[in-house]
Structure formats: structure tokens, C-alpha cells
Amino acid sequence: MYPKQISIYEVGPRDGLQNEAQLGLEAKVQLINGLSACGLKRIEAGSFVSPKWVPQMADSTAVLQQIERQQNVTYSALTPNLSGFEQAIAAHVNEVAVFTAASESFCQRNINCSIAESLRRFDTIFVAAKAANIKVRAYVSCVLGCPYEGAINIEQVAAVSQALIDMGAYQVSLGDTIGVGTPQNARQMLDAVSQRIAPQQLALHFHDTYGQALANILACLDSGISTIDSAVAGLGGCPYARGASGNLATEDLLYMLHGLGIETGVDLQQLANVGHKICQQLGKRSSSKVSQALMN
């Protein structure tokens, strides 16, 4: 049985744009306003990491100040540490997100510490977030494979996810960061994590690098999962394979879900227009096949 509804977690303005050419403040603000106008209710709007590492996100405070807030929309930001969390709160985010990995090697290379140390660093964020009554979302990357280690033990994915839930995360987003999963191992991974965590507290964040994201999602759709991450126009590319795809395009996801009779509350044609515009501004071709088809 497919679910009646799926909540889309739109990551284009953060996970997407952080891997694109630098975009101006106004274009970012317009993008986020365009996304909320399409009916998206959860939008990752920015990131408070060091601008040395991610210059594309250096203006996240200004972005969050200038967007037209919609009352029923959750605007979130990535916060790697307490300093980032405080900036995010000052910018009036509705929730924050922390980021670790199921792969030790990836964690080391990406955030320069062990998985255990990454969790310890989040402690102060969880404490401060609880005091501020701010929800914390957690990303676990490399759940279906790692660019450095290859296959990842699904028990490791489950253990890291559970640690984050135990610390206070309201949802863990399971990231197939390099898009190497296929339907059966995606489902096996989800089932292993669901042994410990209710599926309503999990999200799928499957990249489309090998074109498998929709099939992998389909294989997981009757598991009780209720949130899926995607990026308008498939923004972001894949930092581990230049020219390859990264984030699943929200348009392509919506097309499948709506075809299955699943409600998302998002207007696909309007979203395709938003994706078309941002791709024009970036001077790139949309990674969304639905967009390419609809724009003809």
C-alpha cells in the first residue's frame, strides 16, 4: 500500500546551490519565495558553515532575512556547530539540521572528525535547540555506499541514526550521497533502520547519480516513510563525479508520486517554472527530465 501523502523536504536552496556556481542574494530569495508559492512546506534555505568551506552559503543570514515568510512553511538551515546554530537562530530559522555520516572515512574527509566526535559536537546544539524550542533534523550520509570505503554496513547506518534520535533529532534523513544504491539494498537498509526507529521519523535523501533514485524510493514507499528529500531542477550535481547528477529533481519525484495518487500539495507545473528560471540564472540545463519534457 502506498501512503496517501508524502511530505517533500526541498533541499535545492542549500544542498543544491552549495554545489553550484555562486548565485546572487536576490536570485536566492526569489527561488525560495517561488518554492513556497508552489506549495512546498519544508524548505532548506541556507547553511551556517564557514564561508571558507562553502562560499555559496555565506549570505544565508541575508537570505533568511529577505524571504517572504509563509506562515505554514518551515525554513531550515544546516548548522555544524553551536556558533552556526546561534547564527541560524538569530536569522529566525524554524528548524536546524546537523550532518554526519555512516562512513568513518567520509566523516573524516568531509567534517574532519570521527563519527563519534561528530555526534559529541552536536551535543551543545541539541541542548541549545531544546532550550530555544527549535526542532533538529539530522542527516546521515553514505547510507548505501561511500566514495572512499565502498559498501557500508547497514547496522552502522542504524546505529548512527538511533544515536541521533536518542540525542533529540525529530527526523533522520538517510542519504545515498553518491547515488549508488539499488532498490533492494535501499529497502534492506531502510528496514534495518526501521527496526530501531519509527519510519515516520525517517526521510529518504537519495541522489540520482546512477539514475536509481526514483526506483529506490518506489521500493521504500510502502514502508511507512512519510518524508522524501529532493531539490528543484536536481540542483547540485555530484561533487564526487563531475558532470554527473546529484540530488533527485523534485519535479521528477512529484511526477511519480502524483502518478501513484499520492498527495504532496505541490503544484508540479509551477515548480517546473521555478526550476526553469533558476537554471537560466545559473546558465545550466535542468537535471529534471520532467522539466525538460514539460518545457517543450
Added chain:
Amino acid sequence: MYPKQISIYEVGPRDGLQNEAQLGLEAKVQLINGLSACGLKRIEAGSFVSPKWVPQMADSTAVLQQIERQQNVTYSALTPNLSGFEQAIAAHVNEVAVFTAASESFCQRNINCSIAESLRRFDTIFVAAKAANIKVRAYVSCVLGCPYEGAINIEQVAAVSQALIDMGAYQVSLGDTIGVGTPQNARQMLDAVSQRIAPQQLALHFHDTYGQALANILACLDSGISTIDSAVAGLGGCPYARGASGNLATEDLLYMLHGLGIETGVDLQQLANVGHKICQQLGKRSSSKVSQALMN
């Protein structure tokens, strides 16, 4: 339960190249030789339609004469009428294919006659093929939607398919010609056709115009189906939406099937190399996401 094996019907040299820029004879011959070297056992090598309509296929006789035939490989060609069939036989094809639609409007616009008339025209081909001991495959297009009519009644798909089997086709390839299907309606269509025809006599030919092909195939994989059509590098594009995708890339299909533990007998890395080469010759980017990822 997934099947243990799937037979890939490689349509790149015909359904793919007929929608690409004209390619030289030698490049076509090398492509087909490259495909058989990868382990593909069924290759659609050309088409005997009027060169006025499909100039890209005008040299199909020369292609079939010059390829290095592998003993256990079936080389086929599209034959719209008895004249085409006779040319195909003279060029020593191993089997032929006929082509009609589940949509009256598409049939009219594409082959300039009604569906019933298209079937009557095939009569002489089936008679001649039986006499020559040549197998006939049949394509039914627009099984999940038509660019002119929109939705297509699945009973119409089943009826046309059955007529072709009754006339002597050994397999009917169900074409989502414009790639509009989603997993549930793809499966419903297949189930309707399977009421009349054993799934072993059916093939899935799903285009990836809206990025749904793999998910649609996944939804059909436990139906008893044993043949799937695809094109190396996703050759072909979509003639109904310029710039959009057409054929599903064989590389992306193999990646999913192999990930599910399904044998195809095809070497994915070698095939990606063949796809890379033909795209270089055509001066285009591969439509295969797997190829884009592997080539980095």
C-alpha cells in the same frame, strides 16, 4: 520475487540512431560489433523503411552485411511491409519486427493508416516470415499514453497485442513511447495484457522522457516478464519533445538489474565504453546517468 535473468533487447542502433544525426556506415558497424562484444544477445540493427522517411536507416543492408556476426546473437530489423521484409531477408537478419500502436491517432500520424489496417498490412509479412522460418517481433506504441490522444484504454493495448500474437508474433514489445507512465499504471497495463498473453511473450519498452522508466520497470519486474528493451547511452532522444530523453539507457537498466541480483550476461563497464564512444561520434552527451558517473 525478482526474476533470475532478464534478456535485454538492445534497440540503440535502430530506435536510437533513427532519431540522431546521420552517422557513417563504419561507425554503425563498430557500434553493433561493440554491443555484441559486451554480451548483448539481441540487437536491433536497422530498419527497412523508406529512406525518404528515415534517412538515418538508409544503409541498413550495408550495416547488416558488414557487421561481424556472432553465432549466438540475434540481429533484427524493422520491416513495415513485404518489400522491407524481403530486403531484410536478403540482408540475412535473424528476425524482423513490425510496428503499430495502441492509439488510433498515433497510428494515423505515424504510419498513415488505422490500427486495423496496419495489422492487415502485416499479414503478408507474417506469411512470408513463416515460410522463411523467421521470427516476427511486434511493437505496440503508446501503451501508457499518446501525444495526440492522452490516456489510452488498456483494453485497447491488450486487444492489439493479442491480435499480433494471434497473427504469429513471438513477442509483443509494449512501448511507453512518450514516457508518461508511472509505476502503478504501468503495472496495471501489463496485468491487463497478461490476462491474454503469457508474460514471457511480452517485453517492456519504456522511454525515460519523464525519468520514470526504471521505476516503471521495477513495478513490473515480478510479473513474469523476461525481456526489456533499452538503448545504449539512451540514444534517440524524444521526437515529441526536443531536448528531452527518449529511450531508457541500457547502462542505467543494467545497473539496476545487476543491483537486484538479476543476470543479464552484459558487461556494464564495457557497455559504458561503447556508449561513450558513440556519443563522442555523435557529438552529444550520453543520456545515461550511469555512464556519466562511471566516466569520471
